[in-house]
Amino acid sequence: MPVLDHGREIEDRWTDLADDAALPAEGGVIVSLERWRAERDALIARGQPVGVRLKSNQLATELVDDLAHLGVVALEFPKFRDGRAFSAARELRERFGYKGEIRAFGHIIPDQYQFLTRLGVDTVVVPADRVGPAWAHALNEISIAYQPALQDHGTVSLLRRHVKAEIKG
Amino acid sequence: MPDTTVPNAHSNQPADAHAGVYRYDEFDKTFIFERVEQFRAQVERRLKGEITEEEFKPIRLMNGLYLQLHAYMLRVAVPYGMLDSTKMRRLARIARVYDKGYGHFTTRQNIQFNWPELKDIPAILHELAEVDMHAIQTSGNCIRNVTTDQFCGAAADELVDPRVYAEILRQWSTLHPEFTYLPRKFKIAISGAPHDRAAVQIHDVGLIAKKNGAGEVGFTVYVGGGLGRTPYLGTKARDFVPVAEIIGYLEAVLRTYNQLGRRDNIYKARIKITVNEMGPEKFIGLIEEEYARLPRQKYYIDPAIVEAIEQHFAPPPWENLPAVSAKFEAAKAADPAFARWTRSNLSAHRAPGYAIATISVKPIGGIPGDIEAEQMEAVADLAERYSFGEMRVTHEQNLVLAHVKQDDLYDLWLALDKIGLGTANAGLISDIIACPGLDYCALANTRSIPIAQQISERFADLDRQHDLGELKIKISGCINACGHHHVGHIGILGVDKKGEEFFQILLGGDATQTAALAEIVGPGFSYDEIVNAVETVVTTFVGLRQPGERFIDTLARTGHAPFKEALYARA
Known part of the structure; x- marks a missing residue:
């Protein structure tokens, strides 16, 4: 499925692996949390990049001891209305200092894209029939942010902008 | 340096320059117009079929747009209930141009328009943005409009x-x-x-x-x-x-x-x-x-x-006034109807010589919280003349002018009375909270507004209402409780029993610092019986009360038993 980064389609360097699929000889794979736990040592010993998928009811804390090994954490949106992954992304970055890729997959709409990037999500997996200009557009519709987040691309937060105004005045 | 967007006291200022509202700066203005354009694009994507109705729903909800029983409803945010006359006039204009000439104040200090068309919504949002208003997060699974004390400041x-x-x-x-x-x-x-x-x-x-x-x-x-x-x-x-x-x-x-x-x-x-x-x-x-x-x-x-x-919320320039106004005292002595209004609709102000006036949006027999465009404009004018151009919407669906000189109260009341907003019933039995009920709402089981209207008519006599004292009736047309029936002194809950409307009575709720949840007193009453049942509760209270007791004081002393007895013994 197409993967978007900054609103543009990029080449996906990860293979999303089902629990019963054989490990490919080469290349990065993303596995479920359950498979990661079952095959952790083998996956690390494989010497290839590896990542984990979290379901929306699996909290970021499940991975606290694993993050150093993971090149990507993929957060699932079973329904776009299920906003747990927003907190999971933030916890990964802010609480656990995770520096690897965070991607979102599942049912996501462009109107959520800016929120995701503000919370530290790098890439979004989008079904082929839903790729379009709306995604890139969604990143630029709103230029003001009223609260601190993680990656405020060119936006201004309430808590900073008033202080700036103070200095200017 | 203070924020420069607050008007300077010595410049040529609009009549509502001292109203206690937040005034948008360049960042806020940029944001709000971007948001309007974003929604315009979302509506277009929906119309082109790029997003499904299921996906569009939370987007429209987060912009205040509901689909009700008969039409769309737009809920406009009135942040913490504060309005200035510029905003109120714009709401009146929206009611007149895009709706049927009226709006409805809600228990969340917002205002709803019940009959807008989808195609007009971006234009309405643009008109709101021009006066620092929006409908953001008045619905949806998000943090809603923050509400507060209508007497703040x-x-x-x-x-x-x-x-x-x-x-x-x-x-x-x-x-x-x-x-x-x-x-x-x-x-x-x-x-x-x-x-x-x-x-x-x-x-x-x-x-x-x-x-x-x-x-x-x-x-x-x-x-x-x-x-x-x-x-x-x-x-x-x-x-x-x-x-x-x-x-x-x-x-x-x-x-x-x-x-x-x-x-x-x-x-x-x-x-x-x-x-x-x-x-x-x-x-x-x-x-x-x-x-x-x-x-x-x-x-x-x-x-x-x-x-x-x-x-933004600096106190308006109150005058130094004596604590007692001879003019106010004389008017009360001369006009008993005014004196009665002052007893129910005024509250103490922190500045000497001022009062807080509650404007009842509950005329006898009226729809609680409904207000016509002409009334909105008249209130905006009165607010400019008497209260620094500022108004508040209360969670009890009334309006408040918070800074009125006692000297001006009689003129204010005469003007309010002329436009049907001078009813002396704030906090009394006809100051009813009611949800929209089956007249508008897709979730409702029963009507709610007509019950409120009939109770209001039954107790139309203001002297009787004043004699009964503080008594809060709250009516919900289904268990979702938008009419706050759980915290009514008398709560009424509409339920559907095999296709027929029934109404349960709850007693003893309280929404203040002594908060308590009301309890259901017994089986429900039919649409034709419910107003009589309320009157039975009230006459029971009158028979039991001791001097100075409010309804909930008596109820707390006697318990529910005598009320239950009076309601159900006949059968």
């Missing part, structure tokens, strides 16, 4: 002006990236005074200002209150959170709820259910853990920000 017992923190929270919660797809809606109420006029304990989070031993100001935080199908009063999570830390603490509350709140059943998705299923102690423990580890300095509210926002 005027009441004598205030520790902090709750508008300052309500505005900070409005900004913080606006398009919050993490908390816009919560399990369910999330309502926050703030009281800046220990006397709670904001019903904070029936909100997902309630904040009440208090001073700690060192004299510092902070908030007591309640979580998990709410009405609906499963009513709960909020549990105290923290006795004291310093004002500067309140956003950080709320981030911890919301993050805990967003991760652990139920998403399998919409009737169990509010934070009150999570708190009570898990046990308040455990849930509060999780909030505390989250709070302890989040980067607090990031959320610390800089005193400079507080100061800048305080400028």
